Amino acid sequence: MRKVAIIGIGITKFGELWWSSFREIFMEAGIRALEDAGVSGRDIDAMYVGNMSGGQFIRQEHIACLIADQAGLNPIPCTRVEAACASGGLALRQAVIAVASGMHDIVIAAGVEKMSDVLTEEATGALASASDQEWEAFVGATFPALYALMARRHMYEFGTTEEQMAMVAVKNHDFAARNPVAQYHTKITVEDVLKSPPVSTPLKLLDCSPISDGAACVVLAPAEEAKKYTDTPILVAGSGHATDTLALHSRKSLTRLDATIEAARMAYQMAHLTPSQIQVAEVHDCFTIVEIMAIEDLGFCRKGEGGKMTEEGQTNLGGKVVVNPSGGLKGKGHPVGATGIAQAVEIVLQLRGEAGKRQVEGVEIGLTHNVGGTGGTAVVHIFRRMD
């Protein structure tokens, strides 16, 4: 397999983008990525796009064809990939495989979702179709409810507190306030989180990521040719993807995501790296408890110590590993299909040293972690500077 590098990135503002259409936000991210890579549409050999549910959110399937058309890139092959909220991460992985195989050279991996064109309850219903429709969604178990079960069990088994969960939200809002594309620029306190309205106890409004519109895009090239395009190519050193049962009731444990553990194992092995070498990570924090479980499952601390690690500031600037400097899904926003690619965009910015006020100093190795459903899918990528 050929090694693969990222030579360009682009991202839109995340938020409720009522003044922009699905097509427009994809185009904005795509054009920025091409400009950043210094390539034109003619250089692109293929495209992969992560999108969770164009069908339910904007009544549009055949998304890959739409964006190839809109971008004027016909007849290049363009493929839509879906794995619920991990659709973006999985699109990146398929694009990496396509370049690694030699089938294509310059390949775009994009993610896009337009969620605000439907009513909130419709969006919640569409999101619930990422859980097990027959065993979970049908009986009214929405995602906050499912993750609340996991939070409750994590509190019971390990003594994780609501304050510790709140600290995830506080940190990620702090970071988001320094990220121009983030949905929220509002700093919050632990007390704000604890006093916010209950959604599904113990999860409160400020434990939850929002419904968002947004798009993100990266341009990939064979690593050996990457320096032709940019002085700071970022190697995709490792890629892992794993599945678990769709429904929570079939899991061995409610306090870990086995798909994350397996996807991380694959990515670390491919990158010849260990968890202690990761300096910066974008992890899937659709709810605050999910970041706590993620830092455990990715090996940044021992199982059960994610709350303590957060409380001690070990996931903040100056800590052991800086987690979600973009603001994460919680602060930056969570346009579900775009999230996995947006994570890669942030890690590339960090490794290039271009992350502005939220820059983590001197980082050379970063990781992204993207989850679908309640952990039925996990995708992990590891990135490093090439110089």
Added chain:
Amino acid sequence: MRKVAIIGIGITKFGELWWSSFREIFMEAGIRALEDAGVSGRDIDAMYVGNMSGGQFIRQEHIACLIADQAGLNPIPCTRVEAACASGGLALRQAVIAVASGMHDIVIAAGVEKMSDVLTEEATGALASASDQEWEAFVGATFPALYALMARRHMYEFGTTEEQMAMVAVKNHDFAARNPVAQYHTKITVEDVLKSPPVSTPLKLLDCSPISDGAACVVLAPAEEAKKYTDTPILVAGSGHATDTLALHSRKSLTRLDATIEAARMAYQMAHLTPSQIQVAEVHDCFTIVEIMAIEDLGFCRKGEGGKMTEEGQTNLGGKVVVNPSGGLKGKGHPVGATGIAQAVEIVLQLRGEAGKRQVEGVEIGLTHNVGGTGGTAVVHIFRRMD
């Protein structure tokens, strides 16, 4: 890139399978494919699944996770691919790339769709989301209407007749009557087609493929290891994928699908073969006019002569190239996400000499052609015997 071969196939009955769920039909096809390949679930490294719209048909996204779970194959990576009615063909292509790259060895490519659990008008609406929602579907242009425009123009430019289109349906029903898994076992006449109720003139009911449930599955392996598993591995000699504009009004021509022409060019080039060497083909005949355009665009005859070629019997047994011996989408049925894989299943059966009463004698090279939307996506694969 490594060469890739098919070592096992499985397919369900196509039709209105009210007594089976989405999960069950996938499992049935999958188990048959594993049995056929002589492998067990433990041997499978990854899975790709084509599905057009679980979200709209059964309110279930995250399809790849669901089927990995249902098959007991967690934690293997499983990826859903969507390109409307070309979802199956595109899943096959991604699986081929994954094996070719060296990322995975034994990989399943599957396709599945459950369309009969919603009302027919809802299914038509879901299918319309494969066209351009903003410019076509929103104003009521359903697929029969869009393809009727193309049929009318083909008649105008080349003198293609309604009788010639009817002959496609007659041939494909004849074949379907000999295919145990086909939805229809009813032979029809040209007169039956011409007298059937108009759907969108000049297309009548019997010019249209049906709404179907079904699943199909193939097992891929590196070609150099394929003989370990089967005496008759079938090489995936060529693979092509191309896009065109989503909406018809942006096309250069209404009488050809440029995506088919480009995808075929890629596949022929990779296989080092020419159209005249193809002996048997499964082409996308969602409407009869589409088979006529396909045999032209694939190079089996000159543009405009598809109607004549059909009338002369050159696409039937004993003809230049036997087209849709499975019965095609028209006779076998069209569970949209499954169709591209079902086409590969038929070609494998034909090249193995296991196609029973519809066997085309002495064939060694076959082709599949899968279209999404009105030609916004086309995927072409070429297969050949390895001995």
